[in-house]
Amino acid sequence: MNAYKPLLETCAKALLGLGLIVLSIWALERDGQFEEEYDSNNHPKKRWEYLYHMADAGTPIDIVVLGNSHAYTGLSPEYLSAATESNAFVLANNGSNVADVYWNLKELLTLHTPKLVALETYTINHDDHGNMSQDMLVNQIRAFNTRRNPGIRRASLFSLFPIDDVPIATSEAVRNHHYVWEGFPERPKQTPIDFDKRYLGRFIRFTSGITDSLLTAYEEFGPSVEGAERTISDECFSYTARIAELCDANGIELVLFTLPMYEKHVANAEVWMQLYADLAHELNVPYLDLQTQGDMASHPGYFENTLKGNQHMTLQGSIRAADELGHYIDSLYPGELHQRADEEEWKKYHMGNRGMLVYATPSAADPSVQVISNGIKAPDFDIDQILLTDVPGNPDIQELWVRIHNYKKLLTTSDKDLILRFDFRMKDNPVMDISLRIPRYELVQRNDMAVFRRTINRLEIVKLKAVALAVKE
Amino acid sequence: MLFNSITFLVFFALVFVAYWGLMAKNLRWRNAFVLVCSYIFYGWWDWRFLSLIFISSLSDYLIGQRMEAAAEGGRRTKPWLVLSLVVNLGILGVFKYFNFFMDSLQYGLHGLGLDGTDWRLDIVLPVGISFYTFQTLSYTIDIYRGQLRASRNPIAFFAFVSFFPQLVAGPIERAKDLLPQFSVKPVFDRAAIRSGFTLALWGLFKKVVIADRLALFVDAAFDEPAGMGSGTAAVALLFFAFQLYLDFSAYSEIAIGIARMLGIRLSTNFKRPYLADSFGQFWSRWHISLSSWFRDYLYIPLGGNRGGATRTWRNIMIVFLLSGLWHGASWNFVLWGSLNGLFLIALDPLVIRPLRRLKTVGRVLQAIVVTLCWTLSLGFFRAQGWDGAVAAYSALGNSGEAFAVKGMSAAEFNLLLGLLGGMMAVEWIHEKWPVLVERLHTSHFLVRWTVYYSLSMAIVLLGSYGMNVADAQFIYFQF
Numbered sequence: 001m002n003a004y005k006p007l008l009e010t011c012a013k014a015l016l017g018l019g020l021i022v023l024s025i026w027a028l029e030r031d032g033q034f035e036e037e038y039d040s041n042n043h044p045k046k047r048w049e050y051l052y053h054m055a056d057a058g059t060p061i062d063i064v065v066l067g068n069s070h071a072y073t074g075l076s077p078e079y080l081s082a083a084t085e086s087n088a089f090v091l092a093n094n095g096s097n098v099a100d101v102y103w104n105l106k107e108l109l110t111l112h113t114p115k116l117v118a119l120e121t122y123t124i125n126h127d128d129h130g131n132m133s134q135d136m137l138v139n140q141i142r143a144f145n146t147r148r149n150p151g152i153r154r155a156s157l158f159s160l161f162p163i164d165d166v167p168i169a170t171s172e173a174v175r176n177h178h179y180v181w182e183g184f185p186e187r188p189k190q191t192p193i194d195f196d197k198r199y200l201g202r203f204i205r206f207t208s209g210i211t212d213s214l215l216t217a218y219e220e221f222g223p224s225v226e227g228a229e230r231t232i233s234d235e236c237f238s239y240t241a242r243i244a245e246l247c248d249a250n251g252i253e254l255v256l257f258t259l260p261m262y263e264k265h266v267a268n269a270e271v272w273m274q275l276y277a278d279l280a281h282e283l284n285v286p287y288l289d290l291q292t293q294g295d296m297a298s299h300p301g302y303f304e305n306t307l308k309g310n311q312h313m314t315l316q317g318s319i320r321a322a323d324e325l326g327h328y329i330d331s332l333y334p335g336e337l338h339q340r341a342d343e344e345e346w347k348k349y350h351m352g353n354r355g356m357l358v359y360a361t362p363s364a365a366d367p368s369v370q371v372i373s374n375g376i377k378a379p380d381f382d383i384d385q386i387l388l389t390d391v392p393g394n395p396d397i398q399e400l401w402v403r404i405h406n407y408k409k410l411l412t413t414s415d416k417d418l419i420l421r422f423d424f425r426m427k428d429n430p431v432m433d434i435s436l437r438i439p440r441y442e443l444v445q446r447n448d449m450a451v452f453r454r455t456i457n458r459l460e461i462v463k464l465k466a467v468a469l470a471v472k473e
Numbered sequence: 474m475l476f477n478s479i480t481f482l483v484f485f486a487l488v489f490v491a492y493w494g495l496m497a498k499n500l501r502w503r504n505a506f507v508l509v510c511s512y513i514f515y516g517w518w519d520w521r522f523l524s525l526i527f528i529s530s531l532s533d534y535l536i537g538q539r540m541e542a543a544a545e546g547g548r549r550t551k552p553w554l555v556l557s558l559v560v561n562l563g564i565l566g567v568f569k570y571f572n573f574f575m576d577s578l579q580y581g582l583h584g585l586g587l588d589g590t591d592w593r594l595d596i597v598l599p600v601g602i603s604f605y606t607f608q609t610l611s612y613t614i615d616i617y618r619g620q621l622r623a624s625r626n627p628i629a630f631f632a633f634v635s636f637f638p639q640l641v642a643g644p645i646e647r648a649k650d651l652l653p654q655f656s657v658k659p660v661f662d663r664a665a666i667r668s669g670f671t672l673a674l675w676g677l678f679k680k681v682v683i684a685d686r687l688a689l690f691v692d693a694a695f696d697e698p699a700g701m702g703s704g705t706a707a708v709a710l711l712f713f714a715f716q717l718y719l720d721f722s723a724y725s726e727i728a729i730g731i732a733r734m735l736g737i738r739l740s741t742n743f744k745r746p747y748l749a750d751s752f753g754q755f756w757s758r759w760h761i762s763l764s765s766w767f768r769d770y771l772y773i774p775l776g777g778n779r780g781g782a783t784r785t786w787r788n789i790m791i792v793f794l795l796s797g798l799w800h801g802a803s804w805n806f807v808l809w810g811s812l813n814g815l816f817l818i819a820l821d822p823l824v825i826r827p828l829r830r831l832k833t834v835g836r837v838l839q840a841i842v843v844t845l846c847w848t849l850s851l852g853f854f855r856a857q858g859w860d861g862a863v864a865a866y867s868a869l870g871n872s873g874e875a876f877a878v879k880g881m882s883a884a885e886f887n888l889l890l891g892l893l894g895g896m897m898a899v900e901w902i903h904e905k906w907p908v909l910v911e912r913l914h915t916s917h918f919l920v921r922w923t924v925y926y927s928l929s930m931a932i933v934l935l936g937s938y939g940m941n942v943a944d945a946q947f948i949y950f951q952f
Contacts, residue, residue, distance in 0.1 A: 004494065006661050006663060007490070007493045007494055007661065010663070010666060011490060014486075017922070017925060017926070017929070020926065021926070021929050021930065021933065024926075024930060025933065134940060137940055138940050141940065162480075163479050163480050163483065164478045164479045164480055166479065167479065168938075168939055168940060173933075173934075174933060174939075175939060175940065177933060177934045177935070177936070177939070178885075178939070180934045180935065181884050181885060181888045181935065182882055182884050182885065183884065
């Protein structure tokens with residue numbers, strides 16, 4: 001033992017020195033001086049704040065949508081919730097890959113018991129934690145530090161970061177050491193999160209679609225993304241398989257789905273999508289491809305106006321995507337996963353969710369919705385409901401929503417408007433009669449139901465007189 | 474694996490414990506362990522190029538023995554030396570210079586109105602190839618000269634060629650200095666470990682805190698040299714001079730430090746070159762292991778200064794031209810080397826010598842002239858290609874544009890100036906009172922630990938690293 005004494009002493013000194021440095025760094029960051037500058041757009045943090053709050057408040061989460069920025073911009077959890085009569089939450093971080101997604105799910109399962117996980121495939125790509133770009137590293141660090149569970153954070157550390165990045169990932173003082181010479185940022189008082197407002201993880205980033213000039217640019221420059229060059233790294237494959245195992249172990253259904261990019265944005269999309277189809281097949285999970293199947297990829301209005309590789313979806317696209325995914329989930333598990341349509345608490349939670357006007361019956365307690373009628377049988381179809389709703393921020397106008405079903409023989413294509421004839425009164429004016437043409441709400445494209453919507457001036461509907469379908473003008 | 478990475482810190486901690494705890498007692502184990510660690514260290518970057526080190530080591534190991542046997546048998550040894558040169562310089566030529574010579578040939582043919590075939594190899598330059606090639610060449614040349622016995626211990630010889638602390642960026646060790654150390658059982662010497670650790674920590678501080686911060690300005694300036702004003706261009710060149718010195722000397726110090734912690738002594742590579750008061754002295758202080766290699770294996774065999782002024786000048790120019798080419802396969806490096814050769818030939822006698830009459834003021838002026846001329850030459854060294862160099866030098870005359878801080882905030886720039894001032898003060902103290910630095914290793918533990926702690930915390934809090942800073946390789950890795 002004596003022979004090892006000098007070595008042991010040296011090692012002990014080295015550990016002591018290292019401990020001293022670690023202790024000093026810990027002491028430096030204790031008072032929060034090295035915290036990141038206030039960022040009102042820290043959505044990963046907001047998502048976890050809500051997830052923990054929802055767990056505390058007993059608000060269940062039935063469907064979790066996992067992915068990256070494509071998922072949280074490209075899918076409306078509000079519409080998905082309404083379409084599936086459940087609570088859907090998008091837990092996605094920008095720029096992250098599927099390893100981060102796995103650890104997110106792992107922590108989420110300590111709080112909630114979802115019945116279905118929908119994994120968006122853009123996060124399953126060629127990346128692995130050993131070759132992260134600077135942007136990806138920044139995002140991954142932010143996402144890592146917004147998770148709260150210390151055990152899962154520790155377990156995930158070395159699978160998310162190369163060893164050289166561990167200090168900057170785990171220590172604010174190391175990460176933001178430049179404050180020392182550049183000055184510590186002023187910290188504006190942060191507004192506490194208003195948990196009374198419903199938040200399901202989405203971020204509306206793009207509200208207008210592709211412009212004509214970009215459409216012309218596609219002709220000139222060609223597609224921005226070469227689908228045939230896309231690959232799935234071993235790490236991404238492995239973590240997707242781990243997600244499947246985790247879901248299986250917790251009795252959760254897993255669905256893979258791809259949110260589209262504009263059809264002219266991607267070359268050889270079918271080759272790319274085949275990768276995911278094969279992956280889904282290998283994992284024995286269902287897969288919904290919205291890139292090459294259906295018509296979503298052909299609508300310029302659904303997509304961010306950019307030639308950059310990772311084109312996101314707009315608000316309109318995200319509503320349509322929720323419709324498609326919701327319909328797909330319904331077809332896979334009819335009535336098995338979510339049956340909250342009759343729960344008044346669920347309806348109240350979704351007050352103000354416009355998806356409820358499309359797919360469900362809004363809460364009777366919702367002061368912004370006026371039920372004009374429900375359950376009318378017309379000769380060629382049935383009317384589920386006619387609603388008149390307020391438009392937030394504009395008291396002079398309202399929206400008229402009509403949902404019909406049982407029309408299959410008549411409406412194989414969406415080429416019809418709804419004609420509604422009724423008596424109405426505006427302010428103190430006398431009652432008048434009108435035939436109103438209401439166009440189809442294009443963001444819902446189903447065979448078993450159709451929704452019509454129109455903005456009108458504020459009025460009072462006195463009496464419904466007739467309803468009919470007419471070919472679009 | 475970079476010295477300035479957590480990966481290396483973990484790697485070295487494991488190596489250190491295993492080395493002294495398990496391997497040091499048995500010489501063969503120790504050498505085998507060093508060899509394995511060195512191959513892991515190099516293979517971490519790209520394992521495929523281990524084959525080049527292996528070929529170089531194997532060929533020189535065998536050639537050394539054959540050469541010695543030939544000498545003892547009275548046979549000619551030169552063919553063996555030629556074979557060694559062909560193998561080593563052949564590998565170097567293919568991987569480092571083939572594309573350069575082909576491009577130059579293509580350019581020349583094009584100038585003559587001829588179209589040559591576009592012969593280029595799609596290859597990467599193996600890290601450190603110039604360093605270990607010169608190191609292993611010194612072995613066969615020394616045997617040829619009868620100054621060294623051939624090694625009969627393949628493990629020790631392979632470990633000598635690939636010894637990881639100095640494998641990728643030197644110091645370029647001579648076989649007669651390093652190889653015998655692989656035949657002696659190492660002794661756990663606390664004083665050596667302490668001084669090695671201090672040196673490595675100091676090197677890391679220089680690299681991470683100063684050199685990498687200088688790089689922010691320099692990289693931003695040289696990325697777009699055309700728009701720079703004269704002040705910005707001058708500062709960029711001066712900063713690059715300091716970056717190059719601090720970066721490379723830091724690597725050498727870390728290499729020497731960690732080797733010393735393993736009981737192996739490496740040679741000094743830098744001796745405060747920016748305090749040199751002549752060009753001749755500068756080259757005896759800058760990259761000493763390379764300068765002395767060229768002196769011993771090229772300059773002196775060419776005749777050195779023994780054949781009159783003209784012959785001496787010719788020899789100097791050959792050495793500097795090849796030294797430039799050693800640094801990089803481009804005409805920029807050839808010009809850089811030639812320029813420094815000219816400085817040595819012309820400015821030492823014409824400018825430096827007359828200044829000596831001014832005593833102290835003269836010495837200061839001499840050091841300034843040497844540093845400024847060296848700095849000026851570095852435009853060729855740093856710029857991307859001929860056009861980049863022209864743009865950088867043209868910017869020096871662009872007085873229309875105001876000085877602009879590049880690649881960093883004003884606060885960072887001020888911090889940098891302070892650090893550079895402090896650095897030069899330390900250099901001067903070291904020059905004047907070298908014993909002061911030596912005394913640190915034997916001082917009270919509180920003093921030593923204060924120094925260790927301060928340097929470590931400075932690296933953490935003042936270092937140029939993080940999410941928005943690109944990983945900083947050592948500059949000399951590219952050679």
